[in-house]
Amino acid sequence: xxxxxxxxxxxxxxxxxxxxxxxxxxxxxxxxxxxxxxxxxxxxxxxxxxxxxxxxxxxxxxxxxxxxxxxxxxxxxxxxxxxxxxxxxxxxxxxxxxxxxxxxxxxxxxxxxxxxxxxxxxxxxxxxxxxxxxxxxxxxxxxxxxxxxxxxxxxxxxxxxxxxxxxxxxxxxxxxxxxxxxxxxxxxxxxxxxxxxxxxxxxxxxxxxxxxxxxxxxxxxxxxxxxxxxxxxxxxxxxxxxxxxxxxxxxxx
Numbered sequence: 048x049x050x051x052x053x054x055x056x057x058x059x060x061x062x063x064x065x066x067x068x069x070x071x072x073x074x075x076x077x078x079x080x081x082x083x084x085x086x087x088x089x090x091x092x093x094x095x096x097x098x099x100x101x102x103x104x105x106x107x108x109x110x111x112x113x114x115x116x117x118x119x120x121x122x123x124x125x126x127x128x129x130x131x132x133x134x135x136x137x138x139x140x141x142x143x144x145x146x147x148x149x150x151x152x153x154x155x156x157x158x159x160x161x162x163x164x165x166x167x168x169x170x171x172x173x174x175x176x177x178x179x180x181x182x183x184x185x186x187x188x189x190x191x192x193x194x195x196x197x198x199x200x201x202x203x204x205x206x207x208x209x210x211x212x213x214x215x216x217x218x219x220x221x222x223x224x225x226x227x228x229x230x231x232x233x234x235x236x237x238x239x240x241x242x243x244x245x246x247x248x249x250x251x252x253x254x255x256x257x258x259x260x261x262x263x264x265x266x267x268x269x270x271x272x273x274x275x276x277x278x279x280x281x282x283x284x285x286x287x288x289x290x291x292x293x294x295x296x297x298x299x300x
Contacts, residue, residue, distance in 0.1 A: 053078065053086055055123070061096060061105040062122070062257065068102040125255035125279040125300075130154040132277050132300040133217065136251055137161050141214045144243040145173050147198035147236070148219035150253045152176060158183060167211050169199045169239055186211065193235075200235040208242045216247035219254055222261025225289055228270055230263040237265040249274050256280040270295060 056076055060067050072083045087103050090096045096103045130153035137154075140163040145151050147170035155173055158164060159181040168174055169188040177183050190204035218240055221232045229252065231237040244250055250273050259282055270293040277298045281287075290297050 050086070050089075053082075054090055057086060057090065057096075057103075058105070059122075061103065066099065066102060066104040071102070122255045122257055125257075126150045126153045126253075128279050128300040129253050129255060129277050130157065132298055133251065133253055134160075136215060136217075136249075136275070137164075139163055141165075142211070143167070144208070144211070144213045144216040144218075144247050145170065146216075146218040146240055146243065147173065147196060148253070150219040150255070151217050154217060154253070155181075165213075167208065167213060167243075169204050169208075171197050171199075196233075196236075198236075200233075200239060204239060205242050208239070208246060211246055213243075213247045215249045215251060216243045217251050217253060218243065220252065220258060220267065221263040222258050223252075223254060224260055224262045225285060227262045228266055229268045229273070230261075231265050231267050232263045234265045237267040240267040244268055244272055251275045251277065253277050256282070259286070269293075 053076060057072060060072065060075060069080060069083050069087070072078075073080055087096065087098055090103070091098050096105055126149065129150060133154050134157040137157065137160075139161050142165040145155075145166055145168040147168070152170070152173050155176045158177060164181070164183040165186070166177060166183050167186045167188070169190070174185055174187050177185055188199050188204040188207045190199040190201035190207075192199055220229045223229045231240070252273050252275070254276060256279055270289055273293070273295050275296045275298060276290065277300060279300050281297075281299055287297070
């Protein structure tokens, strides 16, 4: 198993269990203790995990947005399934706001199948994917660069977004819950998403099942603001009732 594959597997284990022992990683990945220790050291240096006595714990905070590296390497299969389903909402000659989520980035690989698309985004990664794979017209927001999350935020970004009116807004979130709606770990990110919501016609939330029943620091929108939610597993009945009341169309990938 290659080192990147091992790191991804370790992150997947930590996403589920939050804290895990070195021994369990050994047994799960069939690798030596020395290899586990080296991997954990490298992952800690990248800010992906925190070493503990005899193991590791995931870096997670309700008020601290996960690094793009972590988000990019977790729930990959689920995100790809959601992105494939979301392709049904892409049309020729349309415009899109795209947030800086890793889930949305998987969708962009389908953009080359369409013509005359216009994109407004604050994500370096999403802009680079489009530059390499498609001739979309890309508008990139100015503002403060946040290298950890690979995006641009701030007042200049908000002012720039207000200049556009897009057909669709594809976005993800840190968490969603029945009581608090859609939430973000970052106040700055929540402001960006609110502005993109205000200036777009159709709002499509892409959220895998691990985002449900989680509440983070800042609210970005209520369920009434969303037209579609695309996820990989059907949520429980309590969510279905709320979605139905808010006229949200639920799509299962």
